[in-house]
Amino acid sequence: MLSEFELKKQICEIGRRMYEKGFVAANDGNISCRVGRGRYLCTPTLMSKGFLKPADIAVVDDQGRQLEGSLPRTSEILLHLEIFHELSEINAVCHAHPPYATAFAVAGIDVPSNILPEVEIFIGQVPIAEYETPGGKRFAQTILPHLRRKANTILLANHGAVACGKTLEEAYFHLETLDMYCRILLLSKEVGNIRQLPPEKVRELLDIKKRLGIADPRVNGQEVAALAGSDEFLRGFSTRAIAQHTPDANGHGRGQGIAGQPSQAGQAQPMPPGQRFPAVVAGRVLPGADGLGTSSTTARRRAFDDEAERIVQLVTDRIVQLGGSGN
Numbered sequence: 001m002l003s004e005f006e007l008k009k010q011i012c013e014i015g016r017r018m019y020e021k022g023f024v025a026a027n028d029g030n031i032s033c034r035v036g037r038g039r040y041l042c043t044p045t046l047m048s049k050g051f052l053k054p055a056d057i058a059v060v061d062d063q064g065r066q067l068e069g070s071l072p073r074t075s076e077i078l079l080h081l082e083i084f085h086e087l088s089e090i091n092a093v094c095h096a097h098p099p100y101a102t103a104f105a106v107a108g109i110d111v112p113s114n115i116l117p118e119v120e121i122f123i124g125q126v127p128i129a130e131y132e133t134p135g136g137k138r139f140a141q142t143i144l145p146h147l148r149r150k151a152n153t154i155l156l157a158n159h160g161a162v163a164c165g166k167t168l169e170e171a172y173f174h175l176e177t178l179d180m181y182c183r184i185l186l187l188s189k190e191v192g193n194i195r196q197l198p199p200e201k202v203r204e205l206l207d208i209k210k211r212l213g214i215a216d217p218r219v220n221g222q223e224v225a226a227l228a229g230s231d232e233f234l235r236g237f238s239t240r241a242i243a244q245h246t247p248d249a250n251g252h253g254r255g256q257g258i259a260g261q262p263s264q265a266g267q268a269q270p271m272p273p274g275q276r277f278p279a280v281v282a283g284r285v286l287p288g289a290d291g292l293g294t295s296s297t298t299a300r301r302r303a304f305d306d307e308a309e310r311i312v313q314l315v316t317d318r319i320v321q322l323g324g325s326g327n
């Protein structure tokens with residue numbers, strides 16, 4: 001068991017790694033760990049995580065009240081405490097805004113699963129918690145349904161990611177694995193199609209996970225294929241507005257997006273063969289641009305070219321007109 005001072009040093013070290021990795025900008029992010037009954041260490045608010053000293057680390061109780069430390073504790077301590085209260089085996093929490101992972105949280109697109117072996121074993125399916133204003137109890141409780149399904153890494157809609165582990169390094173590794181995974185997904189999509197592992201291979205990975213003692217809601221004799229998770233990222237996007245998505249019966253899937261706002265989520269739809277849709281440029285449907293193609297990218301590009309050509313023509317006409325009036 002490490003001393004409190006050693007744990008404070010570790011928090012500073014993890015903070016430095018988060019900052020250097022670009023997972024946090026300015027004073028973003030926060031880190032905490034459990035040190036005993038009703039006693040937790042956490043980073044201070046409004047301080048860069050890249051340059052912390054052990055003396056900067058605050059000590060709080062299980063309600064988030066500050067017990068020790070000259071700097072005020074993070075304003076997001078309730079999020080961390082929600083995890084410590086729900087999962088007794090968890091001793092450390094890292095919250096950051098890793099850009100590749102946060103891109104999925106902003107887009108409201110589920111991170112697809114069953115693609116990379118290590119990700120399946122160490123993280124598993126990554127849910128998206130509903131958006132709520134950071135800092136309060138309501139914000140902290142958005143992750144509760146996902147904690148109950150033993151998620152160790154959760155995206156926060158329009159915000160970032162939170163990860164937990166038995167140790168500080170394990171919690172940080174979950175964040176690092178998630179962001180690297182999301183980066184690989186985005187790159188793979190640029191290269192070509194993303195191929196998912198077949199269910200029998202996922203089952204083998206879940207067996208390894210079980211042997212390692214890592215919780216996963218899929219390790220209950222349930223059919224892996226039925227729990228493959230969202231594939232909307234793999235299928236791509238259309239420019240059509242699609243009804244707001246809701247999580248399925250297993251609780252898998254993103255939240256509702258920002259309350260009261262029609263979510264942009266769920267727009268990923270395969271275009272049925274032969275079906276055509278109007279092209280949209282700058283948020284408006286182009287007249288006469290119907291039937292531009294079955295690929296949204298092609299359609300948008302062609303529509304954009306048409307629109308650009310029209311604007312160039314308008315500008316050219318105007319110049320000629322002005323030149324004429326000057327004579």
Ligand SMILES: [Zn+2]
Nearest residue numbers: 029096159160
């Ligand atoms: Zn944050």
